[in-house]
Amino acid sequence: IPSEMGKLSQLEQLYLSSNWWISGTIPTHLCALLGLKGLFLDDISFTGTIPSEIGDLVQLETLHMSLIYDLTGTLPSEIGNLINLKELLIESNDQLSGMIPSEIGHLVQLQTLHLYKNDLNGTIPTEIGNLTKLQELHLYTNQLTGSIPKEVGNLGKLRELFLYSNQLTGTIPTEVGSLVAIGKLDLSSNELYGTIPSHIGKLIQLQDLHLHRNEFTGEIPSEIGLLIDLKKLHFYSNQLTGIIPTNIGGLMDVKELKLNSNNLTETIPTEIGDLINLRKIDFSSNNLTGIIPTEVGNLPRLIIIHLNSNKLNGTLSSEIGDLGALENLSLHSNQLTGMIPSQIENLVHLENLWLYGNKLSGSIPFSFCERNPGIYQVDCEDVICHCCKEPECTQYTSPSISSFPSTMPSPIPSISPSMIPSVLLTSQYPTSPSLSVAPSSSLVPTREPCSKVPEDGCAICGDGKCVQNYNSIFKGFSCGNLELYALNGALQVVGDCAYFQSLEELALVCGCA
Numbered sequence: 001i002p003s004e005m006g007k008l009s010q011l012e013q014l015y016l017s018s019n020w021w022i023s024g025t026i027p028t029h030l031c032a033l034l035g036l037k038g039l040f041l042d043d044i045s046f047t048g049t050i051p052s053e054i055g056d057l058v059q060l061e062t063l064h065m066s067l068i069y070d071l072t073g074t075l076p077s078e079i080g081n082l083i084n085l086k087e088l089l090i091e092s093n094d095q096l097s098g099m100i101p102s103e104i105g106h107l108v109q110l111q112t113l114h115l116y117k118n119d120l121n122g123t124i125p126t127e128i129g130n131l132t133k134l135q136e137l138h139l140y141t142n143q144l145t146g147s148i149p150k151e152v153g154n155l156g157k158l159r160e161l162f163l164y165s166n167q168l169t170g171t172i173p174t175e176v177g178s179l180v181a182i183g184k185l186d187l188s189s190n191e192l193y194g195t196i197p198s199h200i201g202k203l204i205q206l207q208d209l210h211l212h213r214n215e216f217t218g219e220i221p222s223e224i225g226l227l228i229d230l231k232k233l234h235f236y237s238n239q240l241t242g243i244i245p246t247n248i249g250g251l252m253d254v255k256e257l258k259l260n261s262n263n264l265t266e267t268i269p270t271e272i273g274d275l276i277n278l279r280k281i282d283f284s285s286n287n288l289t290g291i292i293p294t295e296v297g298n299l300p301r302l303i304i305i306h307l308n309s310n311k312l313n314g315t316l317s318s319e320i321g322d323l324g325a326l327e328n329l330s331l332h333s334n335q336l337t338g339m340i341p342s343q344i345e346n347l348v349h350l351e352n353l354w355l356y357g358n359k360l361s362g363s364i365p366f367s368f369c370e371r372n373p374g375i376y377q378v379d380c381e382d383v384i385c386h387c388c389k390e391p392e393c394t395q396y397t398s399p400s401i402s403s404f405p406s407t408m409p410s411p412i413p414s415i416s417p418s419m420i421p422s423v424l425l426t427s428q429y430p431t432s433p434s435l436s437v438a439p440s441s442s443l444v445p446t447r448e449p450c451s452k453v454p455e456d457g458c459a460i461c462g463d464g465k466c467v468q469n470y471n472s473i474f475k476g477f478s479c480g481n482l483e484l485y486a487l488n489g490a491l492q493v494v495g496d497c498a499y500f501q502s503l504e505e506l507a508l509v510c511g512c513a
Helices: 003-007 028-032 052-056 077-081 102-106 126-130 150-154 174-178 198-202 222-226 246-250 270-274 294-298 318-322 342-346 366-371
Strands: 013-015 023-025 038-040 045-048 062-064 087-089 097-099 112-114 119-122 136-138 160-162 184-186 191-195 208-210 215-217 232-234 256-258 280-282 304-306 328-330 337-339 352-354 359-364 375-377 383-385 435-437 465-474 477-487 490-494 503-505
Touching: 003 028, 028 052, 052 077, 077 102, 102 126, 126 150, 150 174, 174 198, 198 222, 222 246, 246 270, 270 294, 294 318, 318 342, 342 366
Parallel strands: 013 038, 023 045, 038 062, 062 087, 087 112, 097 119, 112 136, 136 160, 160 184, 184 208, 191 215, 208 232, 232 256, 256 280, 280 304, 304 328, 328 352, 337 359, 352 375, 359 383, 435 490
Antiparallel strands: 465 477, 477 490
């Protein structure tokens, strides 16, 4: 940057952002532009420190110095001289360290203060409470320690308070209840403790409330039900106890409700069915008991339900099939019993299904597997599943062949040739193929099975070549690792079923025409 630029005494706005060819240190002659009101130095290859002379720009209203990855040193105390500053953004400079200077409290005109994603340490200065016009305070992803100063309660115009991903300790000060204009509050991923204060219910304009990954104890305050504009409520990964308050059903606009990984007890309130805008619900890893309320079926926008790792009992109701938008259903590691309702087939968007670790029985319909390629985990001893196997389930459209048995089951009945799909009756085979089970291990191909199945699910045909690996359903038995081989013009079946009687359906997704 030429030194002559420092002679532009009438200059009010200087934009130099995103000029990678600019390097070296921040030139002090820029600080001679005493009429400057806006200085934008983002995303430049500067090195070195912020010059103390920056404090000479007393007319400055906007200062941006972000994404300068080689910027080192500390925030100079002279920054407190910029008494007309309204917007201060010094963010995402991961080598900028040191404490937030107390002189920042002199910037009484400040409306936006972003100091996030730096390497700042020390405590949040109490002088922050002087910034009564502040609307956004973003100090997240630093190394800040100490407690949240009670003076933060003076910031009556604050709309966003983001202090997450630091090392803050102590309790939430009661003065936070004075932030009546706040819409987003994120104190997550710190070391805060104590109870969630009831006065949080005064923040009636709150839309996002994130207190997860702390050490909060006690019960969820019932006053949480007063936050009628709330859209995201994240209290997960704390040490909360007690019940889920029933007045949570008053949060009609809530889209995400995450209370997982706590010590919550008793039942899931039926009022959960009133949250018609709910997209994601996660109550997993608690000590919840009782049944899954049928009212959950009233939530047509749900895409994620995680209720796993609790002590839920009873049956899985047919209303589960009403959740047409559902993509993830995790109910594993509970005490659920009874049959898997056939209405599960209605979940046309489901990608992940975890039901293992219960006492469920029944089956996952074949048509569901064929239509919904995804990951499905069930207790395979009790549940018939065309696309599942223990200990985990694989994608139906991309099966892999890992092994096949060296001996075949006995007795080995024949399979009717009428079961052969017409697509396999082609001139490719020298004789009309027959479908049978290998009568002895001597007919099992000795070469390695297919190591890779193409994306369309059909492997290469040929003598001794693997045609496909399928999971097939036999009446009363679930059979995995069923393999077909083209051998001497015929089709050979190798599988691990205990019985091959009463063949009901052979799952051939594609053949070789």
